[in-house]
Amino acid sequence: xxxxxxxxxxxxxxxxxxxxxxxxxxxxxxxxxxxxxxxxxxxxxxxxxxxxxxxxxxxxxxxxxxxxxxxxxxxxxxxxxxxxxxxxxxxxxxxxxxxxxxxxxxxxxxxxxxxxxxxxxxxxxxxxxxxxxxxxxxxxxxxxxxxxxxxxxxxxxxxxxxxxxxxxxxxxxxxxxxxxxxxxxxxxxxxxxxxxxxxxxxxxxxxxxxxxxxxxxxxxxxxxxxxxxxxxxxxxxxxxxxxxxxxxxxxxxxxxxxxxxxxxxxxxxxxxxxxxxxxxxxxxxxxxxxxxxxxxxxxxxxxxxxxxxxxxxxxxxxxxxxxxxxxxxxxxxxxxxxxxxx
Numbered sequence: 001x002x003x004x005x006x007x008x009x010x011x012x013x014x015x016x017x018x019x020x021x022x023x024x025x026x027x028x029x030x031x032x033x034x035x036x037x038x039x040x041x042x043x044x045x046x047x048x049x050x051x052x053x054x055x056x057x058x059x060x061x062x063x064x065x066x067x068x069x070x071x072x073x074x075x076x077x078x079x080x081x082x083x084x085x086x087x088x089x090x091x092x093x094x095x096x097x098x099x100x101x102x103x104x105x106x107x108x109x110x111x112x113x114x115x116x117x118x119x120x121x122x123x124x125x126x127x128x129x130x131x132x133x134x135x136x137x138x139x140x141x142x143x144x145x146x147x148x149x150x151x152x153x154x155x156x157x158x159x160x161x162x163x164x165x166x167x168x169x170x171x172x173x174x175x176x177x178x179x180x181x182x183x184x185x186x187x188x189x190x191x192x193x194x195x196x197x198x199x200x201x202x203x204x205x206x207x208x209x210x211x212x213x214x215x216x217x218x219x220x221x222x223x224x225x226x227x228x229x230x231x232x233x234x235x236x237x238x239x240x241x242x243x244x245x246x247x248x249x250x251x252x253x254x255x256x257x258x259x260x261x262x263x264x265x266x267x268x269x270x271x272x273x274x275x276x277x278x279x280x281x282x283x284x285x286x287x288x289x290x291x292x293x294x295x296x297x298x299x300x301x302x303x304x305x306x307x308x309x310x311x312x313x314x315x316x317x318x319x320x321x322x323x324x325x326x327x328x329x330x331x332x333x334x335x336x337x338x339x340x341x342x
Contacts, residue, residue: 008116025057027243038064046100146321148290176302188215289323
């Protein structure tokens with residue numbers, strides 16, 4: 001995979017509760033990675049023993065060190081080999097005997113990995129720490145598509161009335177009013193978008209709710225739903241890990257400040273249904289790579305946020321999961337409108 005800006009971004013690889021005693025193999029941007037936990041915290045290495053190329057994830061954690069299953073070489077948290085059983089007594093361990101170390105953090109109930117040399121800051125999700133709020137994690141969902149297609153689907157308000165009719169929208173209330181998209185504090189954020197909300201789960205009252213979407217990074221977005229005259233607030237954070245070409249894992253954090261005495265499972269089940277309604281559509285999209293040339297597809301004014309997303313990916317030089325604009329086309333479009341809307 002192309003090493004672009006995404007190498008310095010953080011990618012969620014599993015729920016924190018899933019990483020206990022044994023090391024775990026994960027994939028990030030086509031790289032095979034091993035994560036493990038010890039008394040110092042969580043760690044990520046390239047899943048490759050420098051000795052004979054075995055996967056370190058096949059090994060175990062002993063006294064805080066990651067032990068290779070093949071010849072029992074031991075690597076400490078910094079990736080330094082501290083023990084080679086076959087080495088004669090008194091012989092120094094070669095300095096080259098090191099694991100490739102990646103950045104790793106436990107945050108928001110997830111394990112995050114960063115492959116880059118200049119890691120970007122972790123995204124902020126203040127609702128996770130707020131009192132009188134509850135967050136649950138949905139996923140990981142496996143998707144045979146690229147991360148930009150998945151994020152764009154999440155940001156697409158005009159499909160709710162059809163793909164999720166009767167649950168998140170109503171075909172008789174399909175019009176999307178014009179809304180603003182602004183770039184503030186390093187993220188895109190929309191103005192409030194009124195969306196007709198059916199009473200699908202028995203908890204909502206039905207009628208119009210206000211949706212606000214935000215793009216926090218090329219692979220992380222969120223939306224917040226509120227209703228006029230109510231203090232209830234519902235937020236979803238979606239974070240996509242591009243494991244390899246056309247292969248992703250998606251994590252969703254759902255946060256609410258209401259019905260805190262109610263069980264979480266109905267909320268998780270509802271989100272599962274919504275996600276799998278989207279799955280067939282997202283996996284069917286052609287081309288698989290998201291076109292950054294805005295003349296390649298037709299656009300509506302209701303697509304303002306996804307248009308901003310595509311332009312941003314182009315400006316950042318994101319090539320993983322995208323179809324970049326050819327240099328010649330870029331030159332020809334200078335001074336002209338880059339897309340058509342109706």
